[in-house]
Amino acid sequence: xxxxxxxxxxxxxxxxxxxxxxxxxxxxxxxxxxxxxxxxxxxxxxxxxxxxxxxxxxxxxxxxxxxxxxxxxxxxxxxxxxxxxxxxxxxxxxxxxxxxxxxxxxxxxxxxxxxxxxxxxxxxxxxxxxxxxxxxxxxxxxxxxxxxxxxxxxxxxxxxxxxxxxxxxxxxxxxxxxxxxxxxxxxxxxxxxxxxxxxxxxxxxxxxxxxxxxxxxxxxxxxxxxxxxxxxxxxxxxxxxxxxxxxxxxxxxxxxxxxxxxxxxxxxxxxxxxxxxxxxxxxxxxxxxxxxxxxxxxxxxxxxxxxxxxxxxxxxxxxxxxxxxxxxxxxxxxxxxxxxxxxxxxxxxxxxxxxxxxxxxxxxxxxxxxxxxxxxxxxxxxxxxxxxxxxxxxxxxxxxxxxxxxxxxxxxxxxxxxxxxxxxxxxxxxxxxxxxxxxx
Numbered sequence: 001x002x003x004x005x006x007x008x009x010x011x012x013x014x015x016x017x018x019x020x021x022x023x024x025x026x027x028x029x030x031x032x033x034x035x036x037x038x039x040x041x042x043x044x045x046x047x048x049x050x051x052x053x054x055x056x057x058x059x060x061x062x063x064x065x066x067x068x069x070x071x072x073x074x075x076x077x078x079x080x081x082x083x084x085x086x087x088x089x090x091x092x093x094x095x096x097x098x099x100x101x102x103x104x105x106x107x108x109x110x111x112x113x114x115x116x117x118x119x120x121x122x123x124x125x126x127x128x129x130x131x132x133x134x135x136x137x138x139x140x141x142x143x144x145x146x147x148x149x150x151x152x153x154x155x156x157x158x159x160x161x162x163x164x165x166x167x168x169x170x171x172x173x174x175x176x177x178x179x180x181x182x183x184x185x186x187x188x189x190x191x192x193x194x195x196x197x198x199x200x201x202x203x204x205x206x207x208x209x210x211x212x213x214x215x216x217x218x219x220x221x222x223x224x225x226x227x228x229x230x231x232x233x234x235x236x237x238x239x240x241x242x243x244x245x246x247x248x249x250x251x252x253x254x255x256x257x258x259x260x261x262x263x264x265x266x267x268x269x270x271x272x273x274x275x276x277x278x279x280x281x282x283x284x285x286x287x288x289x290x291x292x293x294x295x296x297x298x299x300x301x302x303x304x305x306x307x308x309x310x311x312x313x314x315x316x317x318x319x320x321x322x323x324x325x326x327x328x329x330x331x332x333x334x335x336x337x338x339x340x341x342x343x344x345x346x347x348x349x350x351x352x353x354x355x356x357x358x359x360x361x362x363x364x365x366x367x368x369x370x371x372x373x374x375x376x377x378x379x380x381x382x383x384x385x386x387x388x389x390x391x392x393x394x395x396x397x398x399x400x401x402x403x404x405x406x407x408x409x410x411x412x413x414x415x416x417x418x419x420x421x422x423x424x425x426x427x428x429x430x431x432x433x434x435x436x437x438x439x440x
Contacts, residue, residue, distance in 0.1 A: 002383035008053045009040035035377035036429025045072030047395035058385035069260035071395025077309045084305040101304045114277035121258040122151040124270040132198030132227035134290045140196045144179035160436040182216040189224045198227035203244035206357040229254045265306035326392035333405035341412045356390040373431040382407035
């Protein structure tokens with residue numbers, strides 16, 4: 001067990017809500033998403049490790065919500081960004097870097113013709129929805145209800161429990177289906193004939209779906225003359241290079257990108273086919289213009305330089321091969337550990353070659369936040385910053401894998417005891433809560 005103290009973290013927790021709404025700028029980083037015995041804030045990171053404000057060191061398995069693919073503060077990427085920063089970060093006209101990065105990124109995106117940069121994922125997914133409505137002349141947007149997150153904007157949040165502040169008329173403009181059941185999408189199209197502008201979906205879910213399902217979803221979407229949008233925010237540069245749509249043989253009309261492509265820096269993009277994307281341009285077009293994306297910081301040189309540097313790293317190094325090996329090795333080890341502790345019915349592993357997602361079940365074999373919180377608590381206690389998912393980066397080592405599996409083994413021992421003697425005996429503080437809950 002790693003010796004830890006959370007004195008500064010505990011003080012941080014006491015005062016942060018007096019200054020920042022929610023205590024963080026991303027809800028999934030908030031205090032209600034972590035155990036009481038956990039770091040409240042990170043001081044620094046290097047490679048696969050992070051240090052909290054009390055000086056406690058962790059192997060990072062969360063990686064900035066999946067945004068770090070090479071490693072924290074990677075020397076080569078920082079060097080490239082620093083070179084750009086010396087020339088300035090933002091100008092009255094576009095930086096010359098914008099054309100350079102646009103060409104670089106589009107060169108690895110088959111069948112994508114034009115691109116638009118932004119600073120966050122919600123901006124580009126919402127822009128994709130807006131383009132789809134303008135292109136089709138239809139109003140409804142469809143997305144799978146079982147996928148975690150697409151945007152903080154009204155079209156998505158309106159279908160979550162926490163939809164206060166969204167008018168009822170807007171709530172009616174979004175419809176949902178089950179990503180594992182293409183028939184549910186077909187029924188939505190039948191019910192809303194000629195009203196659905198687009199279907200936006202991740203090609204791969206936390207709980208893996210069969211390839212034939214996403215192929216059928218694409219076929220149904222296009223058969224009904226709706227725009228097919230593939231969100232690569234999570235899968236881009238992780239599932240494959242560049243992402244899931246190429247790996248699975250999809251032909252989307254629009255794609256949205258972010259997270260791992262910037263290695264922690266803000267690099268997001270909307271890319272798509274020319275006939276749709278040009279509606280947001282300033283050249284002649286028969287249809288009315290779409291005020292697509294207009295962000296002061298969308299072309300900021302730091303994020304663009306980071307994105308280009310990551311692309312070059314993927315081209316020159318075996319990043320995907322390395323990251324996949326890390327996942328495969330961890331997957332094999334934790335499955336042996338679960339068998340050893342007879343916990344296969346209580347920790348459900350959903351693994352692919354690029355990430356591992358775990359569901360935590362109680363004695364009645366129901367998904368349970370108390371048991372999830374306990375497991376996170378124990379992993380943190382053993383020096384692993386973990387939130388229910390394993391994600392790799394190029395800086396993870398075989399030594400990290402051994403330490404992660406050792407922490408997993410120790411955490412399973414406590415989990416097994418909690419199933420027998422009760423979770424309250426072992427959990428400190430309150431359990432984590434759903435991000436999308438209606439009330440505090």
